[in-house]
Structure formats: C-alpha cells, structure tokens
Amino acid sequence: MKRNELPATPEENSRRMELVRAAARLFRDQGYERTTVRDLGNAVGLQSGSLFYHFRTKEEILVAVMALGITATTEQLASALAGAKDTRSKLATLFRVHLHSLLGDNQAALEVMLYEWRSVSAAAKPGLIVLRDRYEALWQQVLDQAASEGLVKQDTRLLRRTLLGSLHWTVQWYRNDGELSVAQLAERMLALVIQEN
Amino acid sequence: MKRNELPATPEENSRRMELVRAAARLFRDQGYERTTVRDLGNAVGLQSGSLFYHFRTKEEILVAVMALGITATTEQLASALAGAKDTRSKLATLFRVHLHSLLGDNQAALEVMLYEWRSVSAAAKPGLIVLRDRYEALWQQVLDQAASEGLVKQDTRLLRRTLLGSLHWTVQWYRNDGELSVAQLAERMLALVIQEN
DNA sequence: GTCTATATATCGATAGAC
DNA sequence: GTCTATCGATATATAGAC
Numbered sequence: 001m002k003r004n005e006l007p008a009t010p011e012e013n014s015r016r017m018e019l020v021r022a023a024a025r026l027f028r029d030q031g032y033e034r035t036t037v038r039d040l041g042n043a044v045g046l047q048s049g050s051l052f053y054h055f056r057t058k059e060e061i062l063v064a065v066m067a068l069g070i071t072a073t074t075e076q077l078a079s080a081l082a083g084a085k086d087t088r089s090k091l092a093t094l095f096r097v098h099l100h101s102l103l104g105d106n107q108a109a110l111e112v113m114l115y116e117w118r119s120v121s122a123a124a125k126p127g128l129i130v131l132r133d134r135y136e137a138l139w140q141q142v143l144d145q146a147a148s149e150g151l152v153k154q155d156t157r158l159l160r161r162t163l164l165g166s167l168h169w170t171v172q173w174y175r176n177d178g179e180l181s182v183a184q185l186a187e188r189m190l191a192l193v194i195q196e197n
Numbered sequence: 198m199k200r201n202e203l204p205a206t207p208e209e210n211s212r213r214m215e216l217v218r219a220a221a222r223l224f225r226d227q228g229y230e231r232t233t234v235r236d237l238g239n240a241v242g243l244q245s246g247s248l249f250y251h252f253r254t255k256e257e258i259l260v261a262v263m264a265l266g267i268t269a270t271t272e273q274l275a276s277a278l279a280g281a282k283d284t285r286s287k288l289a290t291l292f293r294v295h296l297h298s299l300l301g302d303n304q305a306a307l308e309v310m311l312y313e314w315r316s317v318s319a320a321a322k323p324g325l326i327v328l329r330d331r332y333e334a335l336w337q338q339v340l341d342q343a344a345s346e347g348l349v350k351q352d353t354r355l356l357r358r359t360l361l362g363s364l365h366w367t368v369q370w371y372r373n374d375g376e377l378s379v380a381q382l383a384e385r386m387l388a389l390v391i392q393e394n
Numbered sequence: 395g396t397c398t399a400t401a402t403a404t405c406g407a408t409a410g411a412c
Numbered sequence: 413g414t415c416t417a418t419c420g421a422t423a424t425a426t427a428g429a430c
C-alpha cells in the first residue's frame with residue numbers, strides 16, 4: 001500500500017535520506033538513465049517495488065538528489081562566508097567550499113545536479129532553478145565587492161559564469177589520489193583570477 | 198543483410214554522414230540514452246532496423262558523433278591558428294573557434310562529446326582520448342607562448358583546464374537570441390584572462 | 395513498510411524478403 | 413540498401429498479501 005505524504009524535509013525521514021544518498025552515488029557513477037530502480041533497491045537493501053512507497057517515481061528521486069546537493073552546498077558556503085574577515089578571504093572561500101563540495105567524498109549529489117539536468121522534467125525544473133539562483137547570488141555578491149576593491153576584473157556577471165564553469169569542470173579531470181589536494185587546487189585557481197597590483 | 202565494411206572515413210559515405218549529423222542533434226537535445234534507434238531512423242527517413250546496415254550498434258553511432266565533433270573543431274582551430282599573426286591574436290583565435298564550434302548552428306557534435314562521455318564504452322574511449330589530446334595540445338602550445346610573453350599567468354596547465362571548463366559551460370547559459378554575439382562573448386572571455394601591463 | 399508477482403511498455407538488435 | 417516482422421531482454425510502476 002501507498003501513503004507517500006509529501007514535502008517532508010529530508011531530515012525527518014531517515015529511510016528517504018539513506019535512499020537519496022545512495023542514489024546520488026549511483027547516478028553519478030552510472031548516470032541516471034542507466035541506473036535502474038533495481039540498482040537503487042539493492043543499494044539500500046530493498047526490493048525495487050518497495051521504493052515506490054517512499055517516492056512516486058524514479059525522477060522524484062533524481063530531483064531529491066539535486067535539491068540535496070545544491071542546498072547543502074549553499075548552506076556550507078553561507079556559513080563559511082559569515083566567518084571570513086575580508087573580501088580576499090571571502091573570495092578564497094567561494095573556491096574552497098565549492099571544490100570541497102564537488103570533489104569531496106560525500107558529495108556526489110552536486111555532481112548529479114550539474115550533469116543530469118537534461119533528465120529533469122519541465123515540471124520540476126523551476127523549483128531547482130530557485131535553489132541554484134540562491135547559490136549563485138552568494139557568488140555574485142562577493143564578486144561585486146571584490147571588483148569594487150580591484151581584486152578582480154569588473155565584468156562580474158560573466159566572471160561568475162566563467163568561474164563556475166571552471167570549477168564544475170574539475171570533476172572531469174581532478175583525481176583525489178593525485179599530487180594536488182583540493183585546498184591547494186582552490187588556492188591555485190584563485191590565483192589565476194586575482195588582479196595583482 | 199549486413200555488410201558493414203569498417204573504418205570508412207566519414208566523407209566517403211554520405212548516408213553515414215547524414216545519420217551522424219542527425220544523431221548529433223538528437224543526442225544533444227534528448228540525451229543519448231533517451232534517444233531510441235527509432236528516433237534516429239525517423240530523423241533520416243529509415244526504419245529502425247535499417248540503421249544496423251550502416252552501424253553495428255547504437256553506441257557506434259555515438260562514437261562517430263563524438264569523433265566528428267572533436268576532429269572538425271581541431272581542424273578549424275589548426276587552420277585558423279596558422280593564419281594568426283601574433284600571439285595575442287592566436288589567443289583570441291582559441292576562444293573564437295571554440296565558441297563558434299560549440300555554440301554555432303551545425304555543431305551539436307562537440308556538445309555531445311562533452312556531456313555524454315559516460316555512455317562511451319571502455320573499449321571506445323582510448324581512440325577518442327587521442328583526438329581530444331590532439332585538440333588540447335594546440336591550446337597548450339599557444340598558452341605557453343602567451344605566458345612567455347607575459348600575456349597570461351604562468352600556471353598554463355591549470356589555466357588550460359580552467360579556460361576549457363569555462364568555455365564548455367557556456368552551452369548551459371548562452372542563448373543565440375540574446376544581446377551578445379558569439380564573437381563578442383569570445384572577446385569578453387579573453388579580456389578576463391589577459392594580463393594588463 | 396516491505397514483500398512477491400506481474401502488468402505494461404519499450405528497448406536494441408536480428409532475420410529474411412525484396 | 414531498405415523493408416517488415418519480431419525476438420528476447422529489461423524497464424518503470426502497480427496490486428495485494430503479509
């Protein structure tokens with residue numbers, strides 16, 4: 001039988017949350033379309049049919065993964081920015097938090113958000129776009145402030161898009177077992193855009 | 198019946214080429230997994246079964262699309278670089294050719310190469326990686342020369358990766374009907390990395 | 395809540411006529 | 413070379429027992 005009471009926040013249903021985290025890894029590693037509901041069931045010790053007590057459709061799981069990825073990153077960034085003293089260190093925080101979220105061990109969810117967007121139905125996109133815009137607004141504020149202090153170039157809207165593109169792309173080539181730590185990578189990427197005087 | 202003689206270059210079989218171009222658009226718009234062989238047949242006026250006279254598998258079509266996208270772009274870049282006088286204009290050429298190839302009307306193939314990589318079998322990857330490395334080598338040469346002349350920062354290997362990431366990401370937000378032409382966008386993105394003296 | 399069992403649909407690919 | 417016809421596998425989702 002089915003109950004499926006709706007927009008429960010992720011935290012209040014641990015079974016849901018466990019499923020979302022497992023789905024994030026599977027979707028990242030295999031892709032959304034190639035991951036079957038049987039795969040998802042196996043990953044949490046359930047039969048495939050049992051998943052549909054918790055989610056109405058497979059796509060609803062995808063949307064939950066993406067929402068988790070972007071909201072978790074936004075929260076981490078907001079609280080890290082609050083603790084940064086000057087603009088230069090706020091700038092460094094943007095890079096550091098983004099890369100730790102994207103390349104860190106438990107954050108497949110954000111990667112799914114970036115690379116499975118096409119599998120999201122038109123109905124679900126607006127809600128996710130709101131979450132994404134909230135994240136990018138944090139970036140825009142810091143970049144505008146940095147530009148006013150001469151730390152970066154003035155074209156901050158385009159700068160935001162190019163920087164986020166650069167960071168997103170790291171998942172395609174960065175290796176955790178390489179010679180470069182995530183923190184070092186963040187520092188070097190920052191150095192590429194800072195204006196020296 | 199099936200013949201399927203092998204590595205014919207794309208040009209010498211126009212039916213193959215027509216199919217690859219149609220597949221590029223479909224794979225870009227719907228994704229590889231969501232595009233069925235029936236979709237592909239419809240796009241070129243064939244029954245789905247007839248496709249398998251030209252290609253052994255659906256994946257073989259994907260690989261052909263990617264190979265076309267990256268080799269066409271590499272050729273365009275190489276010939277454009279040959280006509281550039283100084284390093285500054287070579288640098289501009291990198292951005293201009295890449296964006297025209299990625300955002301231009303007839304170049305869905307390159308976008309498929311960037312965003313359907315996970316659907317390529319392990320057996321087919323090495324051949325495509327060779328093609329990609331050839332393209333990136335052109336970038337590396339120009340960036341190294343530019344760094345030696347003080348036009349860009351010195352960390353050119355990381356710079357190459359961040360710039361390509363920025364450019365790849367444009368497909369996610371650039372609109373052809375917007376206020377910014379592709380050439381203007383290339384110019385402004387270049388301006389963000391040029392070192393002023 | 396999770397199970398078993400299955401409905402229903404659709405997929406990639408093949409076989410043989412023409 | 414393209415067609416018709418279809419095989420066999422596998423997909424998401426549902427129904428009802430427990």
